[in-house]
Amino acid sequence: MRSGSLQRIRFPTVLTSNDNSGARLRIRIVPLDPSLHDRKSFQCGNDAVDRYLRTTAAQATRYYRAATFILVTVDNPSEVLGYYTLAPHEYRDGELDLATARTLKVHGLQRIPVLLLGQLGIARTYQGRGLGKLLLWSALERAFSTAANSGAVAVITDPAEDSAAAFYARYGFATLHEAPFHRMLLPMKTIAAAYSRG
Numbered sequence: 274m275r276s277g278s279l280q281r282i283r284f285p286t287v288l289t290s291n292d293n294s295g296a297r298l299r300i301r302i303v304p305l306d307p308s309l310h311d312r313k314s315f316q317c318g319n320d321a322v323d324r325y326l327r328t329t330a331a332q333a334t335r336y337y338r339a340a341t342f343i344l345v346t347v348d349n350p351s352e353v354l355g356y357y358t359l360a361p362h363e364y365r366d367g368e369l370d371l372a373t374a375r376t377l378k379v380h381g382l383q384r385i386p387v388l389l390l391g392q393l394g395i396a397r398t399y400q401g402r403g404l405g406k407l408l409l410w411s412a413l414e415r416a417f418s419t420a421a422n423s424g425a426v427a428v429i430t431d432p433a434e435d436s437a438a439a440f441y442a443r444y445g446f447a448t449l450h451e452a453p454f455h456r457m458l459l460p461m462k463t464i465a466a467a468y469s470r471g
């Protein structure tokens with residue numbers, strides 16, 4: 274288990290792009306509004322992540338199955354620069370390995386609430402400017418708030434590919450299992466500690 278660092282994450286609302294123009298991006302992260310956000314043009318380089326936004330996110334939002342949050346600029350609020358999705362998930366007693374259950378202090382519990390960071394992507398043309406980090410921090414901040422209100426002992430995510438796993442590992446996510454699919458986990462206690470350090 275590699276312990277990454279959440280300390281490196283901060284949450285600015287004005288970003289300076291790393292291109293030569295020095296242009297500033299004034300950004301916001303807002304709930305998905307299917308009538309406003311241009312979901313069709315979004316391309317992050319991962320087909321499944323693109324497809325979810327195009328075909329599933331609006332319905333999942335409408336029926337409260339999952340919540341989707343969109344990264345936009347103040348100047349162009351319909352262009353999707355990135356997005357993430359959070360959804361509730363539950364483990365039953367015995368489904369988590371003993372070491373993880375002990376770390377999370379849920380050993381012996383019948384039902385173990387967690388939050389699934391189901392999707393996260395940044396539009397290709399905006400990658401490499403710190404926006405992925407920003408989006409992840411927003412997701413974790415929101416997860417922490419949800420946990421404080423209704424309980425969730427960890428955030429889990431299923432990285433679509435190895436490079437995504439490397440991204441999550443930078444921020445402390447550790448592999449829970451690799452088969453039948455790769456799942457990573459970050460304890461809520463870790464998020465809470467990073468969040469309270471501010």
Ligand SMILES: CC(C)(COP(=O)(O)OP(=O)(O)OC[C@H]1O[C@@H](n2cnc3c(N)ncnc32)[C@H](O)[C@@H]1OP(=O)(O)O)[C@@H](O)C(=O)NCCC(=O)NCCS
Nearest residue numbers: 317319394395400401402403404405406433436437439440
């Ligand atoms: C993974 C992804 C969200 C990263 O977004 P990004 O905006 O390019 O990332 P950032 O610019 O915020 O990078 C933040 C840090 O992570 C690092 N990083 C970015 N992508 C990384 C990767 N694939 N592996 C390891 N580290 C990565 C950056 O070097 C940077 O490090 P620094 O803070 O030391 O400078 C983006 O590449 C993406 O959307 N990929 C396709 C979809 C995907 O794989 N989603 C993941 C889960 S399904």
